Amino acid sequence: MTPDVGQAHQHEHEHQAVPSDPALRVKSLESLLVEKGLVDRAALDALVDAYEHKIGPRNGARVVARAWSDSGYKQRLLSDADAAIAEMGYGGLQGEHMVVVENSAKVHNLVVCTLCSCYPWPVLGLPPVWYKSSPYRSRAVIDPRGVLREFGLQLPEDVEVRLWDSTAELRYLVLPERPTGTEGMSEEALAALVTRDAMVGVAKVSVSKLGNVR
Amino acid sequence: MNGIHDMGGMHGMGPIVEEKNEPVFHHEWEGRIFVMNRAVGAWGKWNLDASRHSKELIPPAEYLRMSYYERWVAGLVELIEQGGLATRAEIESGVPAAESVKVAPVLTVDKAMALVAKGVPATRNVPVTPRFKVGQRVRGRNINPVGHTRLPRYARGKLGVIDRDHGVFVFPDTNAHFLGEKPQHVYSVRFAACELWGDQAAPQDSVYVDMWDDYLEPA
Numbered sequence: 432m433t434p435d436v437g438q439a440h441q442h443e444h445e446h447q448a449v450p451s452d453p454a455l456r457v458k459s460l461e462s463l464l465v466e467k468g469l470v471d472r473a474a475l476d477a478l479v480d481a482y483e484h485k486i487g488p489r490n491g492a493r494v495v496a497r498a499w500s501d502s503g504y505k506q507r508l509l510s511d512a513d514a515a516i517a518e519m520g521y522g523g524l525q526g527e528h529m530v531v532v533e534n535s536a537k538v539h540n541l542v543v544c545t546l547c548s549c550y551p552w553p554v555l556g557l558p559p560v561w562y563k564s565s566p567y568r569s570r571a572v573i574d575p576r577g578v579l580r581e582f583g584l585q586l587p588e589d590v591e592v593r594l595w596d597s598t599a600e601l602r603y604l605v606l607p608e609r610p611t612g613t614e615g616m617s618e619e620a621l622a623a624l625v626t627r628d629a630m631v632g633v634a635k636v637s638v639s640k641l642g643n644v645r
Numbered sequence: 646m647n648g649i650h651d652m653g654g655m656h657g658m659g660p661i662v663e664e665k666n667e668p669v670f671h672h673e674w675e676g677r678i679f680v681m682n683r684a685v686g687a688w689g690k691w692n693l694d695a696s697r698h699s700k701e702l703i704p705p706a707e708y709l710r711m712s713y714y715e716r717w718v719a720g721l722v723e724l725i726e727q728g729g730l731a732t733r734a735e736i737e738s739g740v741p742a743a744e745s746v747k748v749a750p751v752l753t754v755d756k757a758m759a760l761v762a763k764g765v766p767a768t769r770n771v772p773v774t775p776r777f778k779v780g781q782r783v784r785g786r787n788i789n790p791v792g793h794t795r796l797p798r799y800a801r802g803k804l805g806v807i808d809r810d811h812g813v814f815v816f817p818d819t820n821a822h823f824l825g826e827k828p829q830h831v832y833s834v835r836f837a838a839c840e841l842w843g844d845q846a847a848p849q850d851s852v853y854v855d856m857w858d859d860y861l862e863p864a
Contacts, residue, residue: 457674459739470684471750474757478680483669527764545653563713569655592850598795599855600767
């Protein structure tokens with residue numbers, strides 16, 4: 432285990448009693464599949480590299496920043512998300528059928544996959560452990576406001592919560608509210624404010640991060 | 646199937662713990678099993694729905710004990726064996742059987758990158774008449790199939806409204822079992838949170854569930 436592994440993962444491992452070390456088992460399986468010619472090791476390396484280094488929430492942040500800056504783009508994003516996201520050069524595996532839902536002062540959207548771990552990979556990358564965990568999957572749908580409080584977000588009572596359960600092949604991206612105090616900011620500076628959590632719907636975008644942007 | 650994976654609405658699973666600066670993979674093997682799933686899947690011996698179902702078949706106590714990617718290991722091993730790509734003995738030993746003939750990998754680097762960039766659409770361009778219209782009141786069917794389904798238990802028997810028609814998609818309940826794609830419309834169905842969870846839910850809140858035609862009946 433690497434030193435930067437945090438509590439979520441350690442917590443999961445405390446409960447494990449796996450018969451064999453998964454690292455050894457996977458190494459053995461890869462060796463078998465390569466020997467049989469079923470997989471190409473170079474292709475495996477390229478895929479790992481793509482998901483570790485190229486595909487992640489910065490993609491989604493750029494989509495959000497553009498929508499905040501360009502009302503025509505925002506309309507296209509909300510009415511035909513696949514085409515609008517493709518305009519930015521993103522798309523592909525597990526983002527074939529995208530839906531973008533917009534947060535406002537009156538409506539807060541939150542995304543879950545209660546049945547497994549469905550998540551819009553091309554714009555957010557692979558999901559974090561908490562998104563795939565039993566606590567989030569079980570509770571988001573029955574107690575979204577409690578879940579949001581756990582993430583430090585207390586919604587006013589009159590706000591409408593829309594919870595999207597990704598039970599089919601549609602993949603959801605939340606378009607967060609643009610924070611006040613960001614008028615005149617460049618798309619690049621806006622994108623730096625947008626977090627993964629805000630695009631899943633468990634956080635709002637805050638200007639308190641402004642200090643991080645030059 | 647009414648498995649542990651269908652956990653929407655359950656209590657007692659503990660707090661949600663967010664990890665700061667979380668890596669994409671916590672261990673090298675997690676990345677390897679994740680991409681091997683794609684590379685072996687390219688042989689076309691199974692589909693996405695069968696792959697999901699392979700993890701649902703893990704017994705509940707084990708499912709909860711395993712980490713996320715340990716479920717992927719268990720699922721992929723089952724798929725490889727059932728797909729006839731390797732025997733259990735080969736998987737256990739990590740060595741090809743003497744009679745095994747080496748093949749050429751399907752998923753080369755170029756094809757892998759194309760797969761990532763283009764994806765695998767689940768829509769089908771076939772004329773299928775939708776059974777429901779936007780705005781129509783519907784009820785989630787009370788079905789309890791022992792095989793794969795994407796109809797969560799919490800939506801069965803509940804009243805909702807068709808919010809959006811997403812078009813025609815492959816039907817997982819048959820596709821996971823290689824019984825055909827049975828393409829049909831998928832809708833976003835809006836359920837009032839109070840319809841699902843009673844008065845404890847806020848009256849203005851909603852849960853949107855993506856549902857195939859076969860999961861719905863008129864109400």
